Amino acid sequence: MSTSSSSSSIKTSRWLAFHALLVFAFLYLPIAILILYSFNGQGVGGFPPRNLTLSWYRILFSDAPIWDSVLNSLLVAAAAMLIALLFGIPAALAVDRANFPGKALFRRLVLLPLILPGIITGLSLLMLFRVAEVKLSLLTIILGHGTALISVATTKVFAGLQKLNRAQEEASLDLGATYWQTFWRITVPNLKLSIIGAALLIFTLSMDEIAVSFFLIGRDNTLPLEIWGRLRRGITPEINAISTIIFMFSLLTIVVWYRLRTRAEVTPEIGAELVETAGRS
Amino acid sequence: MATTTEAGFTDKSKPDSTSLLSIRSVAKHFGKNIVLRDISLEIAEGEFLTILGESGSGKTTLLRILAGFEQPTSGEVWMQGERLDTQPPYRRRVNTVFQHYALFPHMTVEQNVGYGLQVAKRPAEEIKSRVAEALAKVKMSTFAKSKPSKISGGQQQRIALARALVNRPRLLLLDEPLSALDANLRREMQVELKALQREVGITFIFVTHDQEEAMVMSDRIALLRSGELEQVASPREIYHRPATSYTAQFIGHTNLLYADVRQGTAMCDRLVWPTSLPDGSALFSLRPECIRLARIAPPAIGSANPLSNIRFRATLRDQAFHGATDLLHVESDGGLILTIRIASHDLPNSKAPLEFEFSAADAIPVRDSDNKNEERR
Amino acid sequence: MFSRAYRAAITVPPLIWVAAFLLVPYLLMFCYSFWSVSESGIIIHTWSLNNYHELLTKPVYWQTLLRSMWIAARVTFFSMLLGYPLAYFLSLHAGSRKDLYYQLVIIPLWVSYLVRAYAWKTILGTDGVMNTLLQYVHLTSHPLDFLLYSPFAVVLTLTHIYTPFTFLPIYASLEHIPRNLVEASHDLGATPQQTFWRVIFPLSIPGVLAGATFAFVLSLGDFLAPLLLGGPSGIMISNIVVSLFGAAYNWPLGAAISLCMLVLVLALIFFSERLEKKWSFS
Numbered sequence: 001m002s003t004s005s006s007s008s009s010i011k012t013s014r015w016l017a018f019h020a021l022l023v024f025a026f027l028y029l030p031i032a033i034l035i036l037y038s039f040n041g042q043g044v045g046g047f048p049p050r051n052l053t054l055s056w057y058r059i060l061f062s063d064a065p066i067w068d069s070v071l072n073s074l075l076v077a078a079a080a081m082l083i084a085l086l087f088g089i090p091a092a093l094a095v096d097r098a099n100f101p102g103k104a105l106f107r108r109l110v111l112l113p114l115i116l117p118g119i120i121t122g123l124s125l126l127m128l129f130r131v132a133e134v135k136l137s138l139l140t141i142i143l144g145h146g147t148a149l150i151s152v153a154t155t156k157v158f159a160g161l162q163k164l165n166r167a168q169e170e171a172s173l174d175l176g177a178t179y180w181q182t183f184w185r186i187t188v189p190n191l192k193l194s195i196i197g198a199a200l201l202i203f204t205l206s207m208d209e210i211a212v213s214f215f216l217i218g219r220d221n222t223l224p225l226e227i228w229g230r231l232r233r234g235i236t237p238e239i240n241a242i243s244t245i246i247f248m249f250s251l252l253t254i255v256v257w258y259r260l261r262t263r264a265e266v267t268p269e270i271g272a273e274l275v276e277t278a279g280r281s
Numbered sequence: 282m283a284t285t286t287e288a289g290f291t292d293k294s295k296p297d298s299t300s301l302l303s304i305r306s307v308a309k310h311f312g313k314n315i316v317l318r319d320i321s322l323e324i325a326e327g328e329f330l331t332i333l334g335e336s337g338s339g340k341t342t343l344l345r346i347l348a349g350f351e352q353p354t355s356g357e358v359w360m361q362g363e364r365l366d367t368q369p370p371y372r373r374r375v376n377t378v379f380q381h382y383a384l385f386p387h388m389t390v391e392q393n394v395g396y397g398l399q400v401a402k403r404p405a406e407e408i409k410s411r412v413a414e415a416l417a418k419v420k421m422s423t424f425a426k427s428k429p430s431k432i433s434g435g436q437q438q439r440i441a442l443a444r445a446l447v448n449r450p451r452l453l454l455l456d457e458p459l460s461a462l463d464a465n466l467r468r469e470m471q472v473e474l475k476a477l478q479r480e481v482g483i484t485f486i487f488v489t490h491d492q493e494e495a496m497v498m499s500d501r502i503a504l505l506r507s508g509e510l511e512q513v514a515s516p517r518e519i520y521h522r523p524a525t526s527y528t529a530q531f532i533g534h535t536n537l538l539y540a541d542v543r544q545g546t547a548m549c550d551r552l553v554w555p556t557s558l559p560d561g562s563a564l565f566s567l568r569p570e571c572i573r574l575a576r577i578a579p580p581a582i583g584s585a586n587p588l589s590n591i592r593f594r595a596t597l598r599d600q601a602f603h604g605a606t607d608l609l610h611v612e613s614d615g616g617l618i619l620t621i622r623i624a625s626h627d628l629p630n631s632k633a634p635l636e637f638e639f640s641a642a643d644a645i646p647v648r649d650s651d652n653k654n655e656e657r658r
Numbered sequence: 659m660f661s662r663a664y665r666a667a668i669t670v671p672p673l674i675w676v677a678a679f680l681l682v683p684y685l686l687m688f689c690y691s692f693w694s695v696s697e698s699g700i701i702i703h704t705w706s707l708n709n710y711h712e713l714l715t716k717p718v719y720w721q722t723l724l725r726s727m728w729i730a731a732r733v734t735f736f737s738m739l740l741g742y743p744l745a746y747f748l749s750l751h752a753g754s755r756k757d758l759y760y761q762l763v764i765i766p767l768w769v770s771y772l773v774r775a776y777a778w779k780t781i782l783g784t785d786g787v788m789n790t791l792l793q794y795v796h797l798t799s800h801p802l803d804f805l806l807y808s809p810f811a812v813v814l815t816l817t818h819i820y821t822p823f824t825f826l827p828i829y830a831s832l833e834h835i836p837r838n839l840v841e842a843s844h845d846l847g848a849t850p851q852q853t854f855w856r857v858i859f860p861l862s863i864p865g866v867l868a869g870a871t872f873a874f875v876l877s878l879g880d881f882l883a884p885l886l887l888g889g890p891s892g893i894m895i896s897n898i899v900v901s902l903f904g905a906a907y908n909w910p911l912g913a914a915i916s917l918c919m920l921v922l923v924l925a926l927i928f929f930s931e932r933l934e935k936k937w938s939f940s
Contacts (some may be wrong), residue, residue, distance in 0.1 A: 009850045016747035020759070023740045026818065027766045030777035033787055034769075037780065047795065077857050091672035096663040104671060108679045115872065117879020118924060121897045123903060124683030124917050127690055147679040150672070167383035170350050170659055173370040174377045175448060179664045179665035187398070189387045208770040210882060215903070231776055231886065240780075241559035243773040254761075350659040369661055 005186045031247070038061065038240035040180040058235040066242060069226035076142050076213075076222055077206035083146030084202045088153025093187075095154070096161045118211025121148050126215045137218035143211045149205060152208065160194030200257055206252060301326040301484050302347070302365075302452060307356030309342055309508075316342045319439040320356070324452075324486065326602040329478050331487045334505035335531075339618050340488045343505070344454050348377050348484065351639045360451065371400075376445035381461060382437045384429035391425040392438050396626070397448040412630075415447035418477070432633030436467050446481060455487045459494065492532050496520065504528055511650070527650035529566035534608075536572075536619050538565040538644065547644070554591045555640040564649045569622035571643035575636035589641035591594065594634045595619065611637070664787050668887045676831045684920070690913035692755040700909055709914035719898065719915065726894040729813055730878040734824075741824035742866065746858075749832035749842075760829070767822050775883050782806040782887070804862040807889025813885055816877040823876070824869030831865025832858070863937040895919065 041051025060066060091110050097104070113121045125138075125144050134140060166188065172182040188195070210224040217225055225244075227239055298308060309317040317339045319658070324330050334340040345351040347358060349370030358366040365373060384393050394415055397476065398408045418421045419439035424432055445453055451598040459467045460473075463646070475498050478485050489495055495502050496516045504511040506526075511531075513523045523529035526537055540556075542546040542563045547556040549565070556563070575592050595611035598618070602625065609621040614634070619636065644658065692705045697771070711720045748759050757870060781787045782805040787799040835858060843853040869918065881896035888894070900910030 004721070012746075012850065013751045016743055016751055017752060019743045020747045023744045023821065024762060026740065027763070029780060030774050030818065031766060031769055033781055034659075034773065034777040037787075059328065071899060074897075087672045087675045090668040091676070092670040094665075094672060097660055100665075100673075100900045104674060109676050110672070112680065115875060115927060117876055117896065117919070119879050119881055119899060120687075120916055120920055123899070123912070124687045125679065125687045127909070128679070129682040132911065133313070133688060141678065147675070150675070153554075165381075167379045167385060168349070168385055168661070170370070171377065171379055171383040172396070173350075173399075173659070174375070174398065175347055175444065177396070177400035178370045178371050185396075186385060199918070204768060208772070210770075210772050214882075214900075219505050227772060227776070228882075230781075231772075235776070235780065238772075239776065243770065243776075247769050254765070254768060259762075263720070271296075272753055346659075370659070 015091045020153045023150070034240050035244045037249070038244045040237055040239050043237060060238050060241045060245075063238065065221075066223070066226060066238075069221045069223045070242075071218050072138055073207050073223040077203045078139060079142040080145035080149055080206045081199055081202045083142070083148040083155045085199060087146075088150040088198070089157050089191075089195065091163055092157035095158055095250045105190060106192040107169065110154050111151045113148040114155065118148070118209070119215075121213040122215035125212070128278060129216070135218065136216055138220050138222075140216040141213050141222060145215045146214055147208055148209070149202045152202050152205065153195075156194045156198035156201070158190055160191040196260060197257065200253055204253060290363075298316075299326070300324060301361060302486075303359040304343075304347075305357045305359065306522065307346060307353045307358065307366075308341070309339070309346065309351065310354045315508060317346075317353075320508075320510055321531045322503060322510065324484060324514065324603045327484055329485045329487065329498060331489060331499035331502045331530075332387055333489060333492060333495040335490055336504040337385060337507075339508040340490075340505050344456055344486065345375075346489050347452070348454055349373050355414075373455060374451040376448050376450040376452075377447050377456065378438075378441045378458045378460065379455045382429075382441040382458075383559050384437055384440060384444070386429055388429075389425065390427050390432070391422065392427065393429065394444045394447055395446065396518040408574070411447055415443040418446070419443045421491055426480075433463055439464065440564060442477070445527065450483060452484045452486065455485060457489055458487075460489070466599050467494075474498065491534050492581065496532070502532075504531065506531075506650070519587070522645060523566055523647055525648045525650045526564055526566065529645070532620070534569050534620055536567045537647075538567055538568065538617075540565055550613060552591060552593055552615070553611070554604065554644055555589055556641070556644070558646055562653060564647050566647045567619075567639060567644050569620045570606075570620045572637050572639045574626075575638040587593065590638055591641060592636060592638045594636055596632065597628060598633050600628065611635070664840045671706070687917055688915050690910050690916075691917045692911045695908050695910055701909065709911045712911060713914060713918065719895075720894060722898055723895045723918075725809075725880055726896070729809055729816070729892075729894060730874045731871050733816040733820060733871040733877040734870050736813065737821045737824040738866070738870060740817070740821045741869060742828055744821075744831055745825050745829040745865075749829055763822050763825055771819060773880065775815050775817060775886050778811065778818065779887055780805065782811050782814075797879040806887060807887065807892065809892045811887040811889075812892045812894070815883045816880060819883075820873040820877060823872045827868035827872070828862060831862045831868075833862045860937070861939070864934040867930045867934045867937070871927060875926060878923070879919060909935075 016104070031095055036049055039054065041053040041055065042049070071181040088110075091106075094100075095107050095110075100106075122144065125140070125147065128134075129136060129140050137265070169182055169186050172186045177185060182230045208224060210228060213222050213225055214228075221229065223242075227242070230236075230239060249269075282416060302322075302324040304320055304322040304324075307317060307320045314317050320343060329414045332340045332343060346353050346366065349366075349368060349650060353366055356366075357364060360374075362511075365375075373398050385396065388396070390656070391412055395408045395412045398411060403411075409624070412425075413422065416425055419442055421436060421443065424436060424440075427484070429437055438461075441458065455474075459470050461642075471494060485500060495654060499516055501513060501515055502519050503513045506527055514522070514524075519528060520532055523532065523535075529535040529537070538547075539550040540549040541562055542556055542558045544560065545555050545557065546553055547565065549557070556565075593613050595613040595617075597613055599607060599610040601608045603622075605625055606622050607625050609623065609628075609658055611621060613619060613620050619637075664726045690701075691709055692707070694702045694706065698704055706846050720729060722844060726807070738853070748756055748763075752759050779786070783789070784803060785807065786800045786806065788805060789798075792798045794799070812849065831839045839857055840853060843857045844850075848856065878894075881897050881900050885900075886890045888897075896919075899912045899915050899919075902915070
């Protein structure tokens with residue numbers, strides 16, 4: 001009986017491995033195609049790819065509107081990151097260690113953009129700016145991204161706080177450090193990894209964000225909106241080329257992040273705690 | 282409130298010298314949960330006081346109030362004429378050795394010890410020399426550059442101690458600092474800690490749930506039970522003259538004898554002994570080591586003899602070997618189960634009753650802790 | 659242990675931000691949904707239930723909503739079908755390669771959503787990779803035209819996008835199951851199948867619920883994949899909202915639909931949370 005059950009478990013294991021292979025193929029197929037066709041001389045589509053060339057990259061590098069939109073996106077991402085951290089870190093601290101009326105509502109509101117479809121966050125802010133008579137511009141996108149991504153900072157930092165031993169902060173106060181000194185000397189260094197992780201994640205998510213930006217856009221495009229505009233006009237491998245470059249940058253970010261983490265000898269799961277917390281928001 | 286007045290220890294339990302710290306009617310409620318009620322305690326300069334209690338007795342809360350991490354719901358804490366409980370933790374000349382040490386993992390041992398001086402913005406030279414001195418005092422100089430995660434539990438404990446003492450506090454609070462150490466190291470540290478306290482002369486308030494630890498180290502023990510002080514006295518006094526049945530049971534083993542007192546004689550089953558208590562029912566604590574095997578045949582079994590040496594006959598139920606001593610469980614002729622501690626000794630392996638005796642003076646009258654409300658009325 | 663000033667300093671700034679940029683906008687959305695718009699395109703601030711009445715009486719709105727929910731349900735189902743066995747394989751069968759595989763699931767998340775949707779478009783189009791490949795190997799002579807501009811394309815793309823999102827919480831919940839429970843089950847004579855259905859699966863339900871909620875809610879509110887790949891038959895409720903806020907210029911009606919979506923989504927999250935609590939035992 002034990003042999004039959006172990007042979008059936010090996011069989012199960014093989015099936016699972018095969019299934020995993022298929023899922024990975026499904027996940028990576030579009031990415032592979034995307035990269036491959038950025039080198040395709042015949043344009044997007046058409047099998048097999050032929051006339052492999054770098055000309056799309058050459059065209060891309062002399063395409064001023066794309067690079068303007070990249071600069072805009074970088075600006076937006078940096079500013080949104082700053083806002084999200086500036087308000088998200090205190091929000092996490094508040095949820096962890098302060099009691100005030102409406103705390104439950106506050107907690108939910110902060111985390112809501114994480115699980116809500118972007119269209120709702122985008123539209124509700126659009127109405128706010130309309131009523132407040134704020135002209136749509138990069139600034140409104142920054143405010144939108146900042147607001148939506150506070151949830152990421154809060155989630156990550158809150159997860160970090162759960163691991164932080166509160167006795168350390170007490171020890172600091174006990175040794176004569178004020179709250180302010182304790183925050184900078186003990187709290188922040190202990191949360192360093194969570195904060196860096198959150199910052200990287202916020203930056204990348206903002207670079208990619210389109211649903212909220214879609215409604216808050218003024219005259220200047222962010223990169224995803226620039227791509228979106230071009231997709232509607234007809235597609236060229238130039239888009240594959242810029243996507244490939246951004247993908248490579250993202251990969252680089254991941255590698256940097258894992259290096260940092262391994263050095264700190266901790267193994268939180270990037271994104272996982274985020275999704276987990278979002279599910280429980 | 283269980284003051285010690287009735288048992289007559291009040292005067293001794295008050296410190297002789299002027300007190301350093303004065304806890305006045307402190308109470309702490311967490312919502313409906315009353316953790317501390319009406320605690321008053323004076324602590325003398327240079328004293329080693331242990332707050333002893335089971336988990337949930339409120340001892341850690343009391344310590345946290347002294348450190349400044351909790352605010353008392355009512356009452357005050359004063360330190361030499363200055364109100365302490367309204368001060369934030371960082372303004373108090375009180376330092377704490379935390380239960381799991383709470384060393385900062387991102388700093389070296391040296392940085393940990395120098396932290397308090399650094400946030401106080403002392404000159405670099407002074408920090409350096411005082412840190413070195415503190416590390417030398419706890420024999421950890423060679424580990425100055427290590428990270429806390431790289432040193433053992435006992436070493437971390439020393440660093441936590443150095444980190445607190447380097448600030449020259451008026452009062453050092455220690456929250457079960459030895460509980461994470463294994464038994465041998467623990468005993469070693471008890472002796473070392475006590476010696477260190479004598480050397481630096483700083484007042485220590487030590488929190489523990491371990492009554493043996495409390496006995497070994499303290500000048501005085503404050504026994505806390507469900508948020509109230511059960512008794513405050515020196516270890517010897519608290520052991521030999523427990524005020525309540527709870528104290529008697531919590532500190533060491535004891536036999537509790539429920540007796541009827543009539544005209545200066547206490548009676549419990551067939552045991553009878555003289556007492557000065559008034560008529561009525563009374564409770565006595567009789568330590569197991571106060572009962573001996575009787576050597577000479579008695580004149581009359583079960584009667585009080587004029588020399589206050591009470592003899593009785595009992596059957597051995599159980600004998601447990603504890604090294605130097607044996608612990609016996611016996612049943613007296615009257616059906617009373619008693620615990621007796623005697624020097625390790627092979628008893629005749631028979632069912633025949635044995636003769637035991639104790640002195641009337643060793644039967645200590647105690648208040649019944651389980652019956653507090655009755656007594657208050 | 660924290661002073662009043664400290665608690666005020668960490669609470670007040672985020673509270674103000676959240677009130678200004680989340681609470682007020684949601685309330686505005688609520689208000690807008692009762693207003694109306696005049697012929698000349700001016701918002702009329704009188705309160706009525708007209709928008710909601712229109713939603714209930716015009717079939718196009720609730721039919722599209724139902725279609726969106728049907729698409730979202732399929733996306734959720736397929737994401738589960740792909741995500742659960744993958745998570746199970748990684749957590750219990752992948753051994754030392756676990757971390758590597760885990761990263762492999764995460765990496766596609768770093769490729770822009772838009773770009774991945776676009777990649778599917780280049781694959782599924784009439785002259786796309788798939789059709790030309792099929793013709794190249796002579797499996798078909800004519801391009802298959804159901805591939806693009808259909809609900810199929812939308813479901814496929816959204817499944818691709820949300821599979822990692824369903825995977826993550828399921829994997830986390832599987833990882834939290836103490837391994838000695840599995841051993842105990844085997845020790846007590848349960849077969850691997852019995853162990854799965856009686857021990858592992860019940861303990862992973864909170865992760866399943868979180869993942870399913872995520873996939874359903876986010877795909878329900880999607881409007882870019884339908885615009886890009888859906889064609890007329892793949893229109894979803896958010897596309898209607900987008901057009902009401904754009905060319906059709908009826909913000910109040912758009913707000914009413916958004917609010918319905920918001921309520922639906924919040925109700926879903928609420929029930930999923932309830933169930934999760936019921937199924938979490940730690």
